[in-house]
Amino acid sequence: MEKIEEHRCFGGLQQRWRHSSTALDCMMTFSIYLPPAHEENAPPVLWWFSGLTCNDENFAAKSGAQRLASELGIALVMPDTSPRGEAVADDNAWDLGQGAGFYLNATRQPWAAHYRMYDYLRDELPTLVARHFPVGAKNALCGHSMGGHGALLMALKNPGRYCSASAFAPIVNPSQTPWGEKAFSAYLGADKASWHAWDSCELLLRAPDSAKLPMLIDQGDADAFLAVQLQPARFAEAARSRDWPLELRIQHGYDHSYYFIASFIEDHLRFHAGYLFN
């Protein structure tokens, strides 16, 4: 573990760390925000999963989330979106390969050798964070677009592990929308039955009642990806059929950018605080 950057921010510390990942078999960088001390309590962790083309820095620099994380006493962990490096398979397209790991474990070559973001984010990085930083035991998830997909699937596949999950403009049904179809074909192969394990709509329909946790989704209605790639109404419909505690908010005039995320990140932090400190 090597600290490669540190900035004082809203009374806490914004840091970047590099480490060798076993799950991904490459060097990885993540960002973390440690809020100032709140009494004697170690802060719970909100995991932020970013979207296509992003790394660990986009949310750190553009969301303004540290203001609320400082006020509420929540640590933010911001991983990268894929394995990285010259030895790691890649593609010229921006929606496949490095920067586009889709938060799954790939089973097809050349991807299977490194693309195991699910294992990395479920097991390896939480263990590392718990060992090296003064954080508490409670966790919540939030993400954007491809990272919203990651946050929802991580919550749905691991009942009891997260207090709450939220997303901005998430990909909720990747097995039936173009970004997901392209990525899943490459990472998982042609057998669509294997895709369902990584599709939030499918996961929610099959989850046990014990997996229910509070969820919040914000979606801008001026988002150019809404109609074809995102379609959060599909997830809301699945949730309604299961009586699942999901709130889907349609935000008028907002697009897919970080200006949208910055505008509503406070609501998401306060939403998670309601469960992380319960």
Next chain:
Amino acid sequence: MEKIEEHRCFGGLQQRWRHSSTALDCMMTFSIYLPPAHEENAPPVLWWFSGLTCNDENFAAKSGAQRLASELGIALVMPDTSPRGEAVADDNAWDLGQGAGFYLNATRQPWAAHYRMYDYLRDELPTLVARHFPVGAKNALCGHSMGGHGALLMALKNPGRYCSASAFAPIVNPSQTPWGEKAFSAYLGADKASWHAWDSCELLLRAPDSAKLPMLIDQGDADAFLAVQLQPARFAEAARSRDWPLELRIQHGYDHSYYFIASFIEDHLRFHAGYLFN
């Protein structure tokens, strides 16, 4: 005037515009944030001047200022930091030429042909903004580093025009610090007497009492540029000698980055609101 980008942000609009500048003799891009309507009043304008290597987007994306601008009803105008384009003189160094206009009117070639950021920001862009956007008549200034220098000199050279001025880690004495000496030598030539017209310490010492306006400066004490390039104590000392209404705040542990700006931008917006709405 061509609108090249627009995003809903905190209920208002974040836009980028391109136009042909007469003062700079090139195409220029600026960003503007228009807050949601507050009763019937047109919002006053806070001008943000960015630092070395920045363009109009850094503050827009990283400061989080729109949250407060929305709440208070203040428009933000974020110009570029120099003339731009293939026909515009440049230098391989990051602290000279494009991205490093130093908010002055150059008198030496090859710079004098385009580098007239002072005229552009004092006359041309305010006229353009007043004509095309629903903004009020009151103005204030804020900037970072080289842009802090720009904000302070603009206020000091134009008594009565701005309600207030503030800065993060400004260059206050460029005629006697390395970044300024390099830039002024190139843009203004070797005669140091000509430099004083663009040096905030010199300007403050010579300003009429009628030029006094409220000023706020934040400076991080972990800023790597503090001791050699910035030295805000020189400006504070000049202000003290003139009984000038300046507050200089030293912020412990903060560096020169946008994480520092984001942490204190709310204070600056509220500081300016106290005068813009007076």
